[in-house]
Amino acid sequence: DAGVTQSPTHLIKTRGQQVTLRCSPKSGHDTVSWYQQALGQGPQFIFQYYEEEERQRGNFPDRFSGHQFPNYSSELNVNALLLGDSALYLCASSLGQWKYEQYFGPGTRLTVT
């Protein structure tokens, strides 16, 4: 049973560029949440996707957007990258929008130079 997978593992981008991160949820899960974890901090909730729609959103600007596909996989897009966007981006999946038992992927380390 595959757990949550994320790609790529590491990514280096330049300020102003755009980036797309990908997540495949644990088998059987239909809800995907994205978190940003800056160095030395806890994860911060970006948004959650359920039934291909954004259902919840944290305090992140519109530069952060996402998508969920019919197979429940998800993408996180960040436009106009800033140095402060450098972080570990974590994807978590769960079965159902209101279920708190989330399974996290290993994350994508984004470095913006």
Added chain:
Amino acid sequence: AQSVTQPDIHITVSEGASLELRCNYSYGATPYLFWYVQSPGQGLQLLLKYFSGDTLVQGIKGFEAEFKRSQSSFNLRKPSVHWSDAAEYFCAVGATNAGKSTFGDGTTLTVKP
């Protein structure tokens, strides 16, 4: 708004000694509470969770946590620490009306031989 405070940034214990990691939360209603562990380069693994019922919760790897409503605390304990427990530990709270979690900034555990 919900929030989580982990007062100890870094804790060092000797192998075989007992461990207690502190977590204080702020939330208006009965919270959903979680402890996660994160090893270097890896995602978050759920150790245990509290939704309701018995205030002493047992988790994986020999960990337990106690929910104390009067103190707004959910401290994590382990009677005997193993070298493999060295990692970052995060406490999180989930609101009952939203499918997202708010994390503390974590406590780094170092285990001395």
